[in-house]
Amino acid sequence: MQNINIKDLVRPHIIDMKPYSSARLEYEGHEGIFLDANENSLGSVCGELHNRYPDPLQIKVKEKLAALENVDIDEIFLGNGSDECIDLLIRAFCEPEKDKIMICPPVFSMYEHSAHSQHIEVTEVLLIPETFQLDVKAIREKMNNVKIIFLCSPNNPTGNLFNDKDIEEILKSFNGLVLIDEAYHDFANNTSWIKRMKAFKNLAVIKTFSKAYGMADARLGMLYANAEIIHYLNTIKLPYNVSEYTQRLALTALDNIDQKNNFIQELINGRKYLQDELSKVSFIRKVYPSDANYILFKVDDADKLYQYLLSKKIIVRNRSKAPLCEGCLRVTVGTREENEKFINALNNYNS
Numbered sequence: 001m002q003n004i005n006i007k008d009l010v011r012p013h014i015i016d017m018k019p020y021s022s023a024r025l026e027y028e029g030h031e032g033i034f035l036d037a038n039e040n041s042l043g044s045v046c047g048e049l050h051n052r053y054p055d056p057l058q059i060k061v062k063e064k065l066a067a068l069e070n071v072d073i074d075e076i077f078l079g080n081g082s083d084e085c086i087d088l089l090i091r092a093f094c095e096p097e098k099d100k101i102m103i104c105p106p107v108f109s110m111y112e113h114s115a116h117s118q119h120i121e122v123t124e125v126l127l128i129p130e131t132f133q134l135d136v137k138a139i140r141e142k143m144n145n146v147k148i149i150f151l152c153s154p155n156n157p158t159g160n161l162f163n164d165k166d167i168e169e170i171l172k173s174f175n176g177l178v179l180i181d182e183a184y185h186d187f188a189n190n191t192s193w194i195k196r197m198k199a200f201k202n203l204a205v206i207k208t209f210s211k212a213y214g215m216a217d218a219r220l221g222m223l224y225a226n227a228e229i230i231h232y233l234n235t236i237k238l239p240y241n242v243s244e245y246t247q248r249l250a251l252t253a254l255d256n257i258d259q260k261n262n263f264i265q266e267l268i269n270g271r272k273y274l275q276d277e278l279s280k281v282s283f284i285r286k287v288y289p290s291d292a293n294y295i296l297f298k299v300d301d302a303d304k305l306y307q308y309l310l311s312k313k314i315i316v317r318n319r320s321k322a323p324l325c326e327g328c329l330r331v332t333v334g335t336r337e338e339n340e341k342f343i344n345a346l347n348n349y350n351s
């Protein structure tokens with residue numbers, strides 16, 4: 001176990017702050033005449049929705065997630081998408097004009113966006129070209145004043161998992177927090193870093209309902225970390241950051257893990273189909289391996305191919321301006337029919 005004190009990492013003014021005291025935190029019972037929160041006691045204009053404020057700490061959802069991931073309830077934070085978890089982690093631990101975050105591009109741009117919106121500087125260490133693995137030596141050399149290192153594994157947009165031993169070396173050599181974003185982990189054949197949380201006090205792991213669960217619309221993301229980190233996030237979060245509606249949807253989803261597993265299997269099959277077919281297309285220079293539900297591939301003129309696909313009403317992501325991704329497009333695995341239409345369009349392209 002490392003000798004890291006979370007209290008030394010959190011922004012000092014948060015240490016003694018109390019969470020916002022909402023009506024539903026002050027009185028936690030479920031029975032009674034509720035005249036405490038200025039809700040509409042008569043009901044709701046929208047029959048679907050409840051007239052009461054939701055559980056601010058989403059305990060029922062956390063109970064199910066805790067059982068699923070084999071962690072304690074107080075090791076889980078739920079946010080309005082994992083975007084909110086990312087944003088709050090920076091807000092809790094990074095002091096503007098003093099602390100920095102580190103990212104390893106090409107990567108999901110939300111980490112940088114959240115940091116910049118909070119006036120936090122971003123240190124970049126590029127991935128190793130072509131393998132897209134972590135440059136651990138360079139990361140270790142640039143850790144000065146960094147509070148949080150963001151690692152996205154499987155990485156968006158490259159699709160690959162990072163080597164476990166590299167992540168472990170970073171966790172062991174860094175005195176700040178390491179956030180591993182496992183938004184796409186369900187599509188990879190690898191053990192979640194949640195299992196290593198007891199060994200690394202500075203480890204936080206993000207997951208989401210937006211990908212394998214197919215619930216991007218519900219906006220629900222989870223951050224797993226030791227209870228002290230979660231306590232600070234709960235202290236600064238907005239009182240009712242996850243709606244009752246979303247909490248109910250999550251409970252339904254968590255009773256339906258078989259459906260999620262069926263989706264995963266079908267999307268992995270679709271990924272294999274796309275990888276095989278993309279490798280046969282003569283003008284595609286490289287198809288990168290993927291542990292996620294998308295594939296990055298390289299062509300000579302990404303802009304031209306992107307526009308051609310748009311003209312066929314097929315929308316992929318043009319990542320050709322991202323570092324190390326010259327000529328690259330990223331395609332999400334679709335339904336079987338969508339995948340076939342995409343491949344047909346490529347086969348009819350006049351490069």
Ligand SMILES: Cc1ncc(COP(=O)(O)O)c(C=O)c1O
Nearest residue numbers: 081082083108156183208210221
């Ligand atoms: C790596 C990664 N993390 C997090 C997210 C955000 O997920 P959410 O919908 O939970 O905010 C995304 C969205 O595309 C992503 O690619």
